[in-house]
Amino acid sequence: DAGITQSPRHKVTETGTPVTLRCHQTENHRYMYWYRQDPGHGLRLIHYSYGVKDTDKGEVSDGYSVSRSKTEDFLLTLESATSSQTSVYFCAISGGALNYGYTFGSGTRLTVV
Amino acid sequence: TQLLEQSPQFLSIQEGENLTVYCNSSSVFSSLQWYRQEPGEGPVLLVTVVTGGEVKKLKRLTFQFGDARKDSSLHITAAQPGDTGLYLCAGDQGGSEKLVFGKGTKLTVNP
Numbered sequence: 138d139a140g141i142t143q144s145p146r147h148k149v150t151e152t153g154t155p156v157t158l159r160c161h162q163t164e165n166h167r168y169m170y171w172y173r174q175d176p177g178h179g180l181r182l183i184h185y186s187y188g189v190k191d192t193d194k195g196e197v198s199d200g201y202s203v204s205r206s207k208t209e210d211f212l213l214t215l216e217s218a219t220s221s222q223t224s225v226y227f228c229a230i231s232g233g234a235l236n237y238g239y240t241f242g243s244g245t246r247l248t249v250v
Numbered sequence: 251t252q253l254l255e256q257s258p259q260f261l262s263i264q265e266g267e268n269l270t271v272y273c274n275s276s277s278v279f280s281s282l283q284w285y286r287q288e289p290g291e292g293p294v295l296l297v298t299v300v301t302g303g304e305v306k307k308l309k310r311l312t313f314q315f316g317d318a319r320k321d322s323s324l325h326i327t328a329a330q331p332g333d334t335g336l337y338l339c340a341g342d343q344g345g346s347e348k349l350v351f352g353k354g355t356k357l358t359v360n361p
Contacts, residue, residue, distance in 0.1 A: 179351055185348060227293075231347070233347070238283050238295035240295075
């Protein structure tokens with residue numbers, strides 16, 4: 138069992154439309170993260186959550202919002218998608234002891250046309 | 251400015267060769283981790299090193315944490331095609347709930 142799932146796996150959307158990506162975990166971990174991965178930039182943190190309704194911005198948060206109403210779900214919303222947001226998005230979870238590392242989802246490939 | 255610099259960025263070798271990839275920083279980390287990512291999947295944790303000077307072995311992979319806890323290396327002995335992937339290092343600076351990632355080394359092992 139994966140413990141963390143992302144949906145959808147692939148999405149194509151038009152510029153200007155809102156898009157929501159979902160991350161679901163069954164590990165009851167406190168911390169959840171959204172990253173985007175782009176060639177030449179590596180993994181960049183968008184937003185993260187340290188508990189239900191507790192979220193904070195990462196280094197590339199402009200144009201993105203998040204919500205966490207339940208421990209198991211962390212939603213990432215692109216308020217008005219732009220072509221620069223074409224990327225692969227990864228969700229990660231952590232129990233809080235960072236030396237145990239993150240568990241990543243399989244990613245969502247988003248294309249904005 | 252990238253907090254963790256990985257080198258080389260790309261590496262293409264023949265099966266059976268040895269290789270080393272590096273992860274360097276001017277900052278001190280409480281721990282450093284190595285992940286491997288295969289195409290179409292998320293990164294998977296390989297190892298965490300915590301103590302300065304620590305060496306950990308995972309079959310043909312040897313991980314080392316620098317004495318000053320600012321750098322790390324990954325050495326692969328007798329590389330196999332199954333080792334192909336993107337290798338990422340990540341650091342925990344302590345006092346934060348976030349890891350800092352390097353940009354990765356893309357390794358290709360040719361049969």
